[in-house]
Amino acid sequence: MARVARPPVIAVMGHIDHGKSSLLDYIRKANIVAGEAGGITQHVAAYIAHHADRPVTFLDTPGHEAFKALRARGAAAADIAILVVAADEGVMPQTLDALAAIREAGIPFVVAITKIDKNNADIERTKLSLVEHEIYLEGLGGDIAYSPISSKSGAGIPDLLDLVLLSADLAELTADPDASAEGFVLEATQDPKRGASATLIVKDGTLTKDGFVVAGDAFAPIRFIEDFTGARVETVGPSEPARISGFNKLPTAGSLFTIAKNKKEAEARAAANATATAVTPEHERAAEGITELPLVVKTDVAGSIDAIVHEIAKIHVDRAAIRIVASSVGSVSENDVKIAHASGATIIAFNTGTDAIARELSERDAVTVLSFSIIYELSEQVTKLLKARVPSIEVEQEQGRAKVLKPFSSAAKKQVVGARHISGVLARGARVKIMRGDTEVARGSIGNLQQARADVSEIKVEGDFGIEVETREPLVYADEIVAFALATV
Secondary structure, rough: OOOOEOOOOHHHEEOOOOHHHHHHHHHHHHOHHHHHHHHOOOOOOOOEEOOOHHHHHHHHOOHHHHHHHHOOOOOOOEEEEEEEEEEEOOOHHHHHHHHHHHHHOOOOOOEEOOOOOOOOOOOHHEEEEEHOOOOOEEOOOEEEEEEEEOOOOOOOOHHHHHHHHHHHHHOOOEEOOOOOOEEEEEEEEEOOOOEEEEEEEEEOOOOOOEOEEEEEEEEEEEOOOOOOOOEEOOEEOOOEEEEEEEEEOOOOOOOOOEEEOHHHHHHHHHHHHHHHOOOOOHHHHHHOOOEEEEEEEEEEEEHHHHHHHHHHOOOOOOEEEEEEEEEEEEEEHHHHHHHHHHHOEEEEEEEOOHHHHHHHHHOOOOOOEEEEEOOOHOOOOOHHHHHHHHHOEEEEEEEEEEEEEEEEEEOOEEEEEEEEEEEEEEEOOOOEEEEEEOEEEEEEEEEEEEEEEEEEEOOOOOOOEEEEEEEOOOOOOEEEEEEEEEEEE
């Protein structure tokens, strides 16, 4: 069958306090048909809204963790992004992070200027703030569409959705409904009743109740399909979210999925995907003299693990690195504490609690459990922990340098020469190294210094002087005497 137009998949991105959730909540309440809206009883990772009688899929997952994971796998999680910027604050560092992710993914975006009903909102100032950061809006030297909006009154949101649909039309998004389904894992959770479950976004083809879903090294039989309202359906088409349960293990958020005809094919494909995953030997870091900060990561949903890994991957500290010993979904358990205790790790709990037994065991074994609900605070704390792990080392700091002009006398342990000051300060008692060209030939210390035949404590100005160096190596013309001190860093 020929390819046909498909609905757009939209990611809402931007600074954490600039109204992403409020915008999504308004769209969900105002643009989902009554029957569907009534079926949503809890947080969902994705949902379909309708605008101008056209379906639009919105991704609603904190920070949109799968977004960056998918870039590494050569796919885009979303077709179009909405970059939110608050009218009372303008562009913030996280706005630029989101913009970098959008541009790296190579997808079009529109700007939503939010919170326009706040007393200190200034739309014109916000627009200038965007332009200052090379986000060139329509009418201000660029072609990026924007809409000032209020998530309280709904003002401007229909215009924003019009812009989204226009961008979708320009992108000419298509799919083959008759093809086998493929797409990506948006979010994965460990359901107490259904086991490992995942929210999928179908990007091409149609998902039916045949075969197995294979996502990375995880697979699941398609026994039933749930739509975003939790209702069981027979099929899910292009750009639509679907919920599948019964995976043999928790799939990774951001994994691409395909359909296998039977269990044998699913197992083989999952095994091949697992083999293709590169693993860096832990001993390589030790061999390089890098101190590690081991972490055990616990989160509310699998997607959050990817978000945390991505954030802490940005942390760079010389001679120290982060190693994630274990990561899983759910509350901190007794087993997590045992793993942390055995490996000397700190437990990072993101949007999840700690079991009573685990809490008692962590106190007994002095295992640190740190809880967070904001990923940037988590990143800041991990940075502090990592810096605290850096071992202090001694480095040589050059103090002064002189060139040997003429050797005067040479004894078993002392060399007396005439020299010329090049730079810095050479002080009596200072440690020195003798450089012959680019090669260090000896080390020693300064025994005495003379200038104009008078003993001096240091040489720090241009001119010739006499120097006694306590070293066994005879000094020759053009050798350089480099005075240095050891400093701890």
